[in-house]
Amino acid sequence: MKVLEFHELRAEDGLRLLVDGAIDERAALEPRLEPLLNALEAHAGEWMPDVVEGKRRRKYSRAAISKSLEEERDVGSTSIGLYRTRAPALDMTLSLGGTTSPAELEISVALQPLSFFSGAARCQEFIEMVRAWARHVLVTYAMAHGMADRQLSGAPYFGRDGRTSRKDGFDTIYEVFWLNVFGPKLVEMVGRERMLSTPAHLVEELPNGSVLLVLWPTAADFASEEARVVQARAHVHLRPDLDFDTVLSTLRERSAxxxxxxxxxxxxxAPFLSRLPDEFSIGERQRKIAELNAFRPPSPEEWLPAALPSDVENPERVLADYGVLSEGLVAALHTQVPSIMDETPESLTDLDFYFWRENFPERYKRELVDGHTAPALGAYLGELLVRRLGGTWVPRQKREESQVRVGHRVWLPFLRARRYMQSRQSLLDYSLTQLFKDAAKGNAGENA
Known part of the structure; x- marks a missing residue:
């Protein structure tokens, strides 16, 4: 049963809900979860999960949940996943600890895209679901917000080291998100009267002493100027030690x-750079696009106006060795970069992207990179210049002097490959895509 996986979808923002709380351990497991599932089924609507995953995947049903819980139950904890096979994409986890009293409960929900929550009615249903959950769970803290902006806020560490963050949790009002449930301890720390007078779209005291706070009617509009002003006012109200102008300025920077x-x-x-932005988080993406817009690769210098004469005794054997190197690269990378078998200009772009994404020059040992990968790349690049641009090999005893004559210019593919494999930045400065395009332009001009 194929579910929508976030990493396989178009990279875009989503809504993230996290609930950190506890539930009465005296009752049996399934009755404890029944109110949560009732609320989910009543209010999820178009994002209702249709797959349950324990040891294996099943179509969503209460019986499937019971089976998955039974499969996953152990001494430490019980955890099941809930997913969707159709848009919007859902990644939801219910985790229940089994060694504490009351039992720890964590709920994680990620929904993509965030634009799905642009309408007030759908957001209201989401709020109703969280309200119902918070009435049946001893909430320590819960939040829902755009995933990218949450990351920019510094969550979940908020400047602390990971160990301290895990130990202390959300122990003060570090941030006010679109939807918040503050547990009794946080409410008393701020002051119940102050908490209930927060200027926001919705502030509601729950029967168990928690407070539900929603800043704005819709989740997807968090970055608008009006929503940011409300967010800043609420945060400063709950944290009088903060300065409103400073908080609002920070929020505006995040919106930008x-x-x-x-x-x-x-x-x-461009064929190479256009793939890079999606590898960055949503909050970094536009800044990275601006940086890549400004990037100007140096003009290729791996060429000569005239060929050096071949100085090898057996050119055929040397060219056969180049073929072995090229075939070795194809054999090593055909799974990760399937197009490498096609030996096209697009194959070079796919290789550029693969090596950059893997940070290959800095991740792998230098003896592997210099002794094997770079020579194999040089041979592969040279073969493409021969096969796709009608080039001719001019082998030399010193491999980096070996050339491919294309029209009236000769290229040095092994030298280019060595420079290319020096660092992650050098993959941009000396891309295979650029050298091939430069050679193709020169060849086309000569043949015009």
Missing amino acids: AFVPVEPRFHPDV
Whole structure:
């Protein structure tokens, strides 16, 4: 049963809900979860999960949940996943600890895209669900917000080291998100009267002493100026030690990170650079596009106006060795980069992206990179210049002097590959995509 996996979808923002609390351990497991499942089924609507996963995946039903819980139950904890096979994508986890009294309960929900929550009615149903959950769970803290902006806020550590964050949790009002449930301890720390007078869209005291606070009617509009002003006022109200102008300025900076930047990449490396932004978090993406727009790769210097004469005794054997090197690269990478078998210009772009994404030059040992990967890449690049641009090999005893004549210019593919494999930045400065495009332009001009 195929579910929607976030990493396989178009990279975009989503809504993240986290609930940290506890539940009465005296009751049997399934009755404890029944009110939560009732609320989920009543209010999820179009994002209702249709897959349950324990040891294996099943179509969503109460019986499937019971079976999954039974499979996952052990001495320490019980955890099941809930997913969807159709948009919007859902990644939901229910985790119940089994060694404390009351039992720890964690609920994690990620929904993509965030734009799914642009309407007030759908957001109201989401709020109703969280309200129902908070009435049946001893909530320590819960929040729902755009995933990218939550990350920019510094969550979950908020400047603390990981160990301290895990120990202390959300022990003060570090941030006020679109939806918040503050447990009794946080409410008393702030002051119940102050908490209930927070200027926000919704402030509601729950029967167990928690307070539900929603800043704005819709989750997807968190970055608007009006929503940011409300967010800043609420935060400063709950934390009088903070300065309103400073808080609002920080929120505005975060909103600016989401303003779309039109890609205007250098044409010689645009096929490569266009793939990079999606590898960064949503909050970093527009800034990275701007940086890549400004990037200008140095013009290729791995060429000569005239060929050096071949100085090898047996050119055929040397060229056969180059073929073995190229075939070795194909054999090593055909799974990770399937197009490498096609030996096309697009294959070079796929290789550029693969090596950059893997941070290959800095991740692997230098003796492997210099002794095997770079020479194999040089041979593969040279073969493409021969096969796709009608080039001719001019082998030399010193491998980096070996050339491929294309028209009236000769190229040095092994030298290019060595420079390319020096660092992650060098993958941009000396991309395979750029050198091939440069050689193709020169060849086309000569043949015009």
